[in-house]
Amino acid sequence: TKDSSFGAASVFVLVDACVVQSIRSAPLSPLLVAHPYVTLWGGGILRACALLFLSLSWSQSWMSSFQGRQTIGVLCFHFPVYVSLLWGVGLSNSEELWSWYSWQRVGLLHGYGVTAVAWLYWERYVSSLFQKKRSSEEEADAKSGNNSSSLKKLLGFMRPYTSRFVFVMLLVTLSSYGEMAIPHYTGHMADWIMDEKNPDAFTQAITIMAIITISSAVLEFVCDLMYNVTMSCIHTSVQGKVFQSVLKQEIAFFDTNKTGEIVSRITTDTNSMSEALSEQLSLVMWYTARLVFILYFMFSQSWQISLFTCMGLPILWIIPECSGTFHQAISKKVAECIAQANQVATETFSNMKTVRCFANEDGEIKRYEEQLDVIYGLNKREAFAYAASTWANNTSTLALKVFILYYGGTLVTGGTVSSGDLVAFVLYELQFASAVDAVMRCYPDVKKAIGGSEKIFEYLDRDPQGPPIGTRDPQGVEGHVEFRNVTFSYPGKATPVLMDVSLKLQPGQITALVGSNSSGKTTCVRLLERFYQPQAGSILLDGENLNSYKEHHKVAVVSQECVLFARSIAENIKYGFEHATDDDMYRAARMAAIHDEILKFPNGYQTDAGEKGGMVSGGQRQRIAIARALIRQPKVLVLDNATSDLDAETEHQVFKALLGRSNGPCSVFLISLKMSAVERADDILVLEEGRVVEQGTHKELMKQGGRYAQLVANQNQGFQRAEEEGGGR
Numbered sequence: 001t002k003d004s005s006f007g008a009a010s011v012f013v014l015v016d017a018c019v020v021q022s023i024r025s026a027p028l029s030p031l032l033v034a035h036p037y038v039t040l041w042g043g044g045i046l047r048a049c050a051l052l053f054l055s056l057s058w059s060q061s062w063m064s065s066f067q068g069r070q071t072i073g074v075l076c077f078h079f080p081v082y083v084s085l086l087w088g089v090g091l092s093n094s095e096e097l098w099s100w101y102s103w104q105r106v107g108l109l110h111g112y113g114v115t116a117v118a119w120l121y122w123e124r125y126v127s128s129l130f131q132k133k134r135s136s137e138e139e140a141d142a143k144s145g146n147n148s149s150s151l152k153k154l155l156g157f158m159r160p161y162t163s164r165f166v167f168v169m170l171l172v173t174l175s176s177y178g179e180m181a182i183p184h185y186t187g188h189m190a191d192w193i194m195d196e197k198n199p200d201a202f203t204q205a206i207t208i209m210a211i212i213t214i215s216s217a218v219l220e221f222v223c224d225l226m227y228n229v230t231m232s233c234i235h236t237s238v239q240g241k242v243f244q245s246v247l248k249q250e251i252a253f254f255d256t257n258k259t260g261e262i263v264s265r266i267t268t269d270t271n272s273m274s275e276a277l278s279e280q281l282s283l284v285m286w287y288t289a290r291l292v293f294i295l296y297f298m299f300s301q302s303w304q305i306s307l308f309t310c311m312g313l314p315i316l317w318i319i320p321e322c323s324g325t326f327h328q329a330i331s332k333k334v335a336e337c338i339a340q341a342n343q344v345a346t347e348t349f350s351n352m353k354t355v356r357c358f359a360n361e362d363g364e365i366k367r368y369e370e371q372l373d374v375i376y377g378l379n380k381r382e383a384f385a386y387a388a389s390t391w392a393n394n395t396s397t398l399a400l401k402v403f404i405l406y407y408g409g410t411l412v413t414g415g416t417v418s419s420g421d422l423v424a425f426v427l428y429e430l431q432f433a434s435a436v437d438a439v440m441r442c443y444p445d446v447k448k449a450i451g452g453s454e455k456i457f458e459y460l461d462r463d464p465q466g467p468p469i470g471t472r473d474p475q476g477v478e479g480h481v482e483f484r485n486v487t488f489s490y491p492g493k494a495t496p497v498l499m500d501v502s503l504k505l506q507p508g509q510i511t512a513l514v515g516s517n518s519s520g521k522t523t524c525v526r527l528l529e530r531f532y533q534p535q536a537g538s539i540l541l542d543g544e545n546l547n548s549y550k551e552h553h554k555v556a557v558v559s560q561e562c563v564l565f566a567r568s569i570a571e572n573i574k575y576g577f578e579h580a581t582d583d584d585m586y587r588a589a590r591m592a593a594i595h596d597e598i599l600k601f602p603n604g605y606q607t608d609a610g611e612k613g614g615m616v617s618g619g620q621r622q623r624i625a626i627a628r629a630l631i632r633q634p635k636v637l638v639l640d641n642a643t644s645d646l647d648a649e650t651e652h653q654v655f656k657a658l659l660g661r662s663n664g665p666c667s668v669f670l671i672s673l674k675m676s677a678v679e680r681a682d683d684i685l686v687l688e689e690g691r692v693v694e695q696g697t698h699k700e701l702m703k704q705g706g707r708y709a710q711l712v713a714n715q716n717q718g719f720q721r722a723e724e725e726g727g728g729r
């Protein structure tokens with residue numbers, strides 16, 4: 001298709017050149033020489049007809065589209081319209097009228113140049129105003145969260161500071177105007193020095209210039225300060241909102257998104273976005289304001305050269321546009337790779353003991369280096385894209401300067417513009433080029449920052465899945481829990497982990513859940529914690545759906561991991577329940593049989609628990625975690641393998657305290673692989689491959705001689721074997 005469209009374009013240009021060449025011989029006819037406007041418009045119509053006919057025979061080509069026909073119209077009629085306009089406003093047009101036929105002035109290439117510029121302006125500005133986007137495009141944009149929607153969201157964050165931005169814009173305008181006045185005075189300096197009639201004019205001009213310069217600098221300072229303070233306010237608010245939004249997500253979100261990636265988005269991505277927006281966007285703003293004033297002064301010097309300069313502008317825009325898009329794609333990939341590298345580092349450092357235990361430092365270094373290699377590769381591509389775009393920008397700016405001087409020179413020779421005006425214009429044009437260059441240099445960075453913000457907004461816009469938090473908040477909850485025919489599979493997994501599970505927890509009773517590994521015990525706990533929602537069946541608390549309750553303090557879970565934070569023991573026990581008194585804390589610690597041990601620590605309750613509770617023993621960690629659950633005075637307490645590190649005596653003490661609680665009994669849901677702990681339960685359920693296969697008391701189940709009896713026998717055998725091996729050694 002590329003070849004065929006290239007062929008079509010070649011034939012098109014060839015036919016066009018032939019038509020123009022034949023029209024060029026029109027002055028040979030005395031009849032046509034007498035009617036130059038008829039020749040001008042007739043020639044244009046003839047050319048348009050020939051090209052339209054050609055476009056019809058290539059129905060597949062771009063030329064036959066609406067835009068193609070529009071372009072043919074511009075190509076054939078821009079010159080007749082221009083000449084007629086000159087005639088309309090009474091300007092001399094005799095030279096232009098016939099210059100269409102000469103190669104020197106308005107040749108074929110010139111016409112194509114004008115058409116290309118007109119097309120670029122149309123595509124960039126006009127068409128977006130008139131043409132409505134097709135719905136499929138809109139959908140795609142919505143899905144990918146494209147730049148304009150990210151920009152809208154960013155603007156949303158800026159809205160509360162609108163008055164500040166308006167003030168900043170005012171300062172930018174005033175300061176830019178002040179700066180633009182300097183070349184104006186510089187340009188006229190020679191006149192004032194030479195002005196013998198008014199010797200004070202020079203001193204006056206210098207004074208005015210000094211005042212303008214100082215005022216402009218002060219305004220710039222105030223403006224920069226205000227802008228950067230506002231941007232850091234916005235940064236803080238974005239970062240806070242992203243953190244808030246991530247914390248509200250359902251647990252399944254944290255299963256699929258790695259911690260390092262989340263942290264990287266909240267910190268690195270928001271930082272780089274706000275840095276780019278504070279530095280680069282402010283530069284874009286400054287130079288855009290300058291551009292407006294320079295354009296104003298340029299047009300007042302010579303509208304012809306200014307128009308010519310403006311025609312060259314789209315070429316300067318297109319290059320950074322293309323390189324910006326490329327940059328944006330690479331920077332998105334770089335951000336992803338940095339997040340992955342962070343993930344490797346976070347995972348390694350948080351599991352340092354395991355890494356050391358398996359002597360896998362080299363393996364982790366290799367994993368990290370692999371990530372760094374990928375980042376290095378992407379950085380190389382980014383550097384190449386940057387160098388290429390800088391080179392292309394510089395070259396195109398330089399080329400524009402040369403063309404302006406050439407065109408200005410021809411105008412001066414023709415007497416349209418005075419040489420003084422051209423000198424003043426060149427002074428402005430130098431500033432103009434550097435302003436365009438600065439805007440073009442910073443604009444891709446701003447685009448890049450907006451590109452980076454897409455990922456941040458992905459998190460911000462994400463609605464947590466699952467049912468909304470309920471409103472029920474009764475004073476007294478009894479603690480009756482019921483799983484009614486619950487079936488559940490993890491998100492994205494087809495095989496159910498729990499199938500038709502029904503069980504009941506009663507206040508003042510211990511209900512135990514046993515079963516082999518991966519039978520679904522912890523999954524039951526996660527459902528009780530509302531981390532996931534069952535696909536079928538329901539979980540009830542005092543006969544009402546668990547989801548209808550406002551908070552889940554009524555159900556306290558001590559999980560297998562018993563994670564403690566690197567804070568004092570007191571802070572760990574009061575975690576999320578800071579309003580509790582010290583007496584509440586001591587009571588909870590006593591029930592968990594840890595109070596006396598804590599008092600023996602060097603700083604008592606103020607002793608630091610260390611990273612992940614690494615400064616206390618496994619058994620102490622479990623009991624501190626139990627105290628953390630008990631301080632909430634829960635009506636349902638779930639112990640998911642949370643007593644595995646306790647000796648029989650301490651375990652007995654804990655259960656005794658739990659069941660004999662002074663403020664009313666609670667339902668205890670015990671999950672344990674230790675049969676000695678399970679024995680004391682009032683009701684025992686055996687779970688196998690997600691189904692409840694047996695239920696009863698220890699005695700009943702032992703009598704039954706089924707799966708439970710087998711589990712107990714296996715454990716006893718294991719102990720015996722261990723004892724024999726120990727004795728034999």
Ligand SMILES: Nc1ncnc2c1ncn2[C@@H]1O[C@H](COP(=O)(O)OP(=O)(O)OP(=O)(O)O)[C@@H](O)[C@H]1O
Pocket residue numbers: 255490491493497515516517518519520521522523524
């Ligand atoms: N977040 C998860 N996403 C997908 N599958 C999971 C997830 N967590 C657990 N599973 C799977 O669900 C099944 C039941 O796991 P669960 O942790 O409930 O078993 P368990 O009986 O508590 O096992 P154990 O005694 O070994 O702790 C397992 O096959 C496990 O691989």
